[in-house]
Amino acid sequence: MADTLVGASVWEQGIYDHLLSHVEAERGILESYREAAERSESAAFRYLVELIIEDEIRHHKRFSELAEALRSDAELSSDPPAVPRLDWYKADHKLIRELTDALIGQEKADAKELERLRRELKDVKDTTMWVLLVKLMELDTAKHLEILNFVRHHISL
Ligand SMILES: [Fe+2]
Numbered sequence: 424m425a426d427t428l429v430g431a432s433v434w435e436q437g438i439y440d441h442l443l444s445h446v447e448a449e450r451g452i453l454e455s456y457r458e459a460a461e462r463s464e465s466a467a468f469r470y471l472v473e474l475i476i477e478d479e480i481r482h483h484k485r486f487s488e489l490a491e492a493l494r495s496d497a498e499l500s501s502d503p504p505a506v507p508r509l510d511w512y513k514a515d516h517k518l519i520r521e522l523t524d525a526l527i528g529q530e531k532a533d534a535k536e537l538e539r540l541r542r543e544l545k546d547v548k549d550t551t552m553w554v555l556l557v558k559l560m561e562l563d564t565a566k567h568l569e570i571l572n573f574v575r576h577h578i579s580l
């Protein structure tokens with residue numbers, strides 16, 4: 424998997440190698456989950472493993488994009504990188520701030536709704552996986568807020 428970047432610094436090459444080893448590791452993890460899903464007759468187990476597989480596919484894609492982004496930076500490529508560079512300087516800050524604030528408001532309301540729903544489902548928390556699914560959506564909501572807060576922080580600089 425060793426791959427030498429043209430004109431990269433030692434730091435860039437090191438990070439690049441590290442990212443590629445993650446791409447490989449993610450591929451292995453994904454294979455283990457696929458095998459696990461195939462080996463059980465339990466629809467519940469397969470469903471839950473499928474949820475993880477969706478994430479692992481995304482992780483694999485994200486690591487590949489990071490490696491590609493680093494390659495285009497190191498090699499001074501003129502192609503648009505797989506991960507866009509922060510281009511706030513050419514954006515309408517006011518518009519992004521307004522859009523982001525509205526979305527943050529929605530996510531916070533969503534977080535409250537999910538918490539309420541999770542409490543309502545308390546009675547079936549050991550007989551169904553519903554509470555787990557709601558919890559996972561709460562974690563997603565925290566992730567969405569993390570993304571929006573990143574934008575909000577950088578756009579106000
Ligand atoms: Fe992963």
Ligand SMILES: [Fe+2]
Pocket residue numbers: 530533563564567
């Ligand atoms: Fe969300």
